[in-house]
Amino acid sequence: xxxxxxxxxxxxxxxxxxxxxxxxxxxxxxxxxxxxxxxxxxxxxxxxxxxxxxxxxxxxxxxxxxxxxxxxxxxxxxxxxxxxxxxxxxxxxxxxxxxxxxxxxxxxxxxxxxxxxxxxxxxxxxxxxxxxxxxxxxxxxxxxxxxxxxxxxxxxxxxxxxxxxxxxxxxxxxxxxxxxxxxxxxxxxxxxxxxxxxxxxxxxxxxxxxxxxxxxxxxxxxxx
Numbered sequence: 704x705x706x707x708x709x710x711x712x713x714x715x716x717x718x719x720x721x722x723x724x725x726x727x728x729x730x731x732x733x734x735x736x737x738x739x740x741x742x743x744x745x746x747x748x749x750x751x752x753x754x755x756x757x758x759x760x761x762x763x764x765x766x767x768x769x770x771x772x773x774x775x776x777x778x779x780x781x782x783x784x785x786x787x788x789x790x791x792x793x794x795x796x797x798x799x800x801x802x803x804x805x806x807x808x809x810x811x812x813x814x815x816x817x818x819x820x821x822x823x824x825x826x827x828x829x830x831x832x833x834x835x836x837x838x839x840x841x842x843x844x845x846x847x848x849x850x851x852x853x854x855x856x857x858x859x860x861x862x863x864x865x866x867x868x869x870x871x872x873x874x875x876x877x878x879x880x881x882x883x884x885x886x887x888x889x890x891x892x893x894x895x896x897x898x899x900x901x902x903x904x905x906x907x908x909x910x911x912x913x914x915x916x917x918x919x920x921x922x923x924x925x926x927x
Contacts, residue, residue, distance in 0.1 A: 707923060709859040710802060711850060711882070713751070714810035714834075716869035719820050720790045722750060722892035728781045729757075738767055746892060751870025753811040753843040754778075782819060791824035792889065794913030799829050801917065803925040807833035809853040809866075811843050833857070845872045847880035854880070865923075869893065871904040883907045885919070 716722040726745040733740060738761070749757045754774070761767055799806060808830050810817050817834055821827040835856060840848035854861050866877035866884040869892075877884035886906035900906070910919055917924045 705862050707865045707883075707920075708804060708863040709854065709857050709865070710804065710806040710923065711809050711853055711864050711866045711877075712799075712806060712830075713866070713868045713870070713873050714808050714812055714817055714820065716750065716890040716892060717867055717887050718792055718795055718808070718826060719824055720792055720890050720892075721785065721820060722746075722869075722890055724784050724788050725781060726892065728777060728784055732773065732777045732780065733761070733767075736767065736769070736773075738765055750892065751811060751844055751868070751872030751876075753837040754813065756843055778813075778816070782816065785816075785820060785823060789820060789823055791826065792887075792913060794916070796826065796829070798913050798916045798924075799826070801924045801927070803923060805833070805857060805859075806830065807835065807853050807857055809835045809849050811837045811849075814838060844870075845875035845879065847876055850876055850880040850882055854882070865920075868906070871900065874900070874904045874906050878903065885910065887911070887913075889913070 712718055715725065726742050729745060730740060730742060748760060758769060761769065814836050817836060821830065835849060835853040837843035837849055840852050842848045850866060851861060854864050861881045864882045866882050867887055868874050868877060868884055869887050869890055874884050874886060884906050885908040888909055889911040908919060910916065
């Protein structure tokens, strides 16, 4: 593997423990329309995907034509829940602060949601000007577009990037981009759900705690 020159972090489920909050809000909002899905379904089919892709899947799979106000109501309830329930992933601040090379964020979240989330947990100053979202590319994950866009904006070749992802969708995107990828499995949404990985979504390494990051890649960290 070439020397790493850039670490690209996914946001939801990696920097912040947000995926269970998002899933719960989606399940509750859909139940208001008479559609019953559970958290396991959300974890299998929606993790790592952008909101438009999730909504299109619901329309296609369940024949549910969502009312125009659905998105705004869901997003407002979600952001309100983030204000009270959102937590930073333990140890991730120390990793970002200790990196000996640049990092950025590449996320399927909307610009408003990621900005609010990172500000809420205190990470915004650490990645200011280096947050890229699916709204900036034509295709979201699992297409490679977002990761390739982030690398280009940071001036680093894809092969010289290391992606930190939690979802199979994100791992597929990183692999399609030709980037090494590690899977973080420490989020609450993966407890009891991090089962076998398909061949096209197998990471180069796995870790469940950011306390182990420096041990996995001491060459990426500044000397202490």
